[in-house]
Structures are given as C-alpha cells and as structure tokens.
Amino acid sequence: MSSEERRDSLADQAAAWIPPWQRPTPPAESPSGDPGNDLPPEVPDPSDVPAAPVGGTGETLGDAAGEGTEQGETAERGAERTAAAEQGAEQGETAVQGAERPDPAAQGAGQAETAARDAAAGVPTKQPAGRRRSAPAPAPAPELDDAELRGALEAILLVVDEPVSELTLAQVLEQPAERIGPMLDEIAAGYTAAGHGFELRRAAGGWRLYTRPEYATYVERFVLDGQSVRLTQAALETLAVVAYKQPVTRSRISAIRGVNCDGVIRTLVSRGLVEECGAEPDSGAFLYRTTTMFLEKLGLNSVDDLPPLAPFLPDDVEELADATR
Template sequence: MRHLESLLFVAAEPAEVAQLAAALGVKPGEVEEALAELSDQYASRGLRVQRRGQRVALATAAEAAPYVEKFLGLSATTRLSQAALETLAIIAYRQPITRAQIEALRGVDCDGVLRTLTARQLIGEVERLETVGHPIRYGTTFEFLRYFGLQNLEQLPRLHHDEPEQTQSAEAATAASRDDAEASRTAGVANERAERDQAATSGGAQRE
C-alpha cells in the first residue's frame, strides 16, 4: 500500500476512501488499515493524515505552521473574533446545525459571523432541511481541521457538560422566549379590552 501515500500527495482535494481503493485495486477496508498505519508513522514527522467522514487528505503538522508560512512568504493567520470562535465551537460539536439552533444557544443574531466563517471556508453547507424555507445545516470543513491542527473531529477537546444538559438548557431558553412572547401578547389584548370597557363606561355616564 505504499502507493496510497503517493495518491494522497498528488490529490488536489480530499479524496474519498472508495476512490482511493478503486485506484489501488483493493478493498476500502485495506485502505482504512493503511491510513491508520500511515497516520501512526506521521505522528513524529511533519505531515498528518486528516479525516472527515470518508474523505482523506495530507496536511502539514500544526506545529510546523510558522515555518511553512515563513518559507512561503505568507502572513500570519488572522485570528478569529470571540464571537466567531464561540459560533465555530457550537457548529463543531453539534454539526450539522441550523442558524436558528445556533442563535438559540448563543442568544444573539449570528448572520454576520456565519458569513465570515463561510467566507474563510471554516464551515460549509452540509444539507438543507425539508421544512419551510429549507434552512441550511452547517458543518465544519477540512480547512477547519487545518486551521486548528486537527487530524479529525475526534481530536476535539471533550466538553465539560453532558449533551443532554446543554440540550435541555437550549430548549428551556427557547420555551421561555415563547412564554414571554405569549405573555406580552396576552397583556396587550387585556389592556386593549380594558381601554374599550373604560371608554364605554365613560360614554354611558355622559349620556345619563
């Protein structure tokens, strides 16, 4: 399977495991085994095997970034804002996820941040929901892995809170928003009725 490394090296974009297997004339399982071996070999070297689902790519190690940038004459990577990092973290851990779901968790409008992250190719459209408006579900990209020096999403740091608790918090916040809106509408209707009753009473008193 020594030719696998050559294919990954010349690939212009992340390659599918099935595509690599077809080119090498082997089964996908054999490619998976070879990728695992290659990843182990690269652990102490300057390259990494990056995975996202069934797509694979070769990339330079994160610790080599300053030297690569200097050699290629590239400017230092522009840092992301705190808002962008928070949004990106939500997408990374909960993907695929819609804008509405992200905003429910952050509590603020995320349109501008999502456009920035998309422009920097750190996130992308995974699919569209078959609901009204066909909202986009976002997910991270290979550029996201490169930016943070990850080989795959399994290398993301573990969360301190359990998923169910976070989900319940988000649902509670959404429910509270609905309750507040309903309370405001109810109060508005009550005030209008009170004003009409008061006007009717005043009119009746004047006629008498």
C-alpha cells in the same frame, strides 16, 4: 323398279347422307373469281327423296346418334387429357421452383464446409449479427507487491487537496480494499518513526498528509508572512454553536448567542467552514452545518470527535438558563 331394288337405293342414299355439322365449309371464293360460283352446292329437296322404310331410317338415325355419342366421349376424354396436362405442367413448374430454392440443409452443410476450410486456412470467421459473442471480461489487474503499493499510495497522497478514502484509493489502484488500510497505517507509522516534518493521519473520513504540530510556527511564518487570517471572537462563537448544534437555523444561533449573527454566518460560509443543508420543515428557515474543511482544519475525523462541552460550562448554568426564560 322392284321393291328390293327400291330398298337398296334408299339404303345407299341413307348411307351416303352426311349430317350438316359434318359437311365441309364451302370456299369463300371460287378460283375462277366468278360470283355465280360462290353459291353453295345444290341441296336436294327432301321432298324428292323417297321415304325410307322405318327400319332403314331407324338404323341410320341410330348410327348417327352413336357417332355423336362417340364424338362426345372423344371430346370429354380430350378435356380430361387437357386438364391432366395442365395439372402436370403446374406440378412441373412447382418442381422447378422448388429446385431453384436453396435447400436449408444443403446450404448449412455448405456453410459448415466453408467455415472448416477457413479455420484450416487461419481465416477469422465472422459471427452472425444476432449471435455475436459478448466481449470477454477484462482480466483482473495484477496484485501489486508491498513496495510498489506503498509508492503508489504516497504518490497519490502528495497530490490530493482533500482527504481521500480507502475505497477510492482501492478503486484507483485496482487493488483489494483490505490491503489499503493496513498499508496506510504502516506508512503513517514509518513517517513517525523516521521523524519527518510531516505525518499521514486520518481526517474527515479519509487520509491526507499534514505538517507536524511542532513545526507549525515555521509553516505559519511561511504561509502568513505577517498577515493575520484569524477568525474573530464572534465568528469562533458562532462556529462553535453550529458545530455542536448542527443542523441549526440562524434564529436559533442568534437566540443562543444573544445577538444577530447574519453577517457572521455569511463570513463562515465564504470561508468554507459552514454550509447550508436544507430547510426546517416547520418554519422553512435554512439549516446550517460544518463542512469537511472544518474537520480538516481541526484535524478531526467526524464531529463525534469534538470534545465534550461539560468541562467548559459554568457551575450555575441551570440558574443562567432559568434567568433567560
């Protein structure tokens, strides 16, 4: 064999050589089922293959290396395509989720359109729970004319059991307070001018109907019917001391009267003419004062209307006071 034929044979063998990683995998079992056929194909002994020239072998190895590089580049491009595909899938999923979420602007426009249709159809709209409108303030009560205001005041004054103030009457009737006082004065003047057996007067900080003094004997005869409910002299003296010295303790009252007044004080408290009003800071003794009923019974508006004591005191009051010291 000449050298040229030998080089051609070696070149053919190198060109026909297949790398191990590209060789097909042998079947697990032959179609015939013969265990002897399961052996891998005979691999030629490298020693039997004649050595290839340096140039031919380098070219073959270079081709193999180039093919491996191409396969690596192909795998890298495939990985890049796979990553790009995954990123595209994530973006697609995000877009789908965004499409599923309601657009606030579109939702608001839809609610506005629905509210407009309901308003056109006369359907009452519901306010949001957190933005409900406050209830409108109640309309002020209509102002009563003089005749109706007079009748309302007279009806209330007939049923009260104690003097009622002008402010209370204004609140009950829902009328300005500046109208109540002049109307009560007008009613009182009308009763007096008409000569009724009762009168309207101010007492204990309020207004109440009372019988006239000139008819007191008839009223007493009807109410008492032979029973005497007059206070004793001791009770009257004690009540006078409380009225002019209030608030005052029992010991002070006893010192002024010169006798023990515990029993009299209990009687006045039970009659509703005197009441407790706290305790003295120094001694802790109870303090007493007159009640609203006391002002009612005497027809007074306040204790400041009590008559002065000077005309009723003896001329030698200073000598008596020195004698008791």
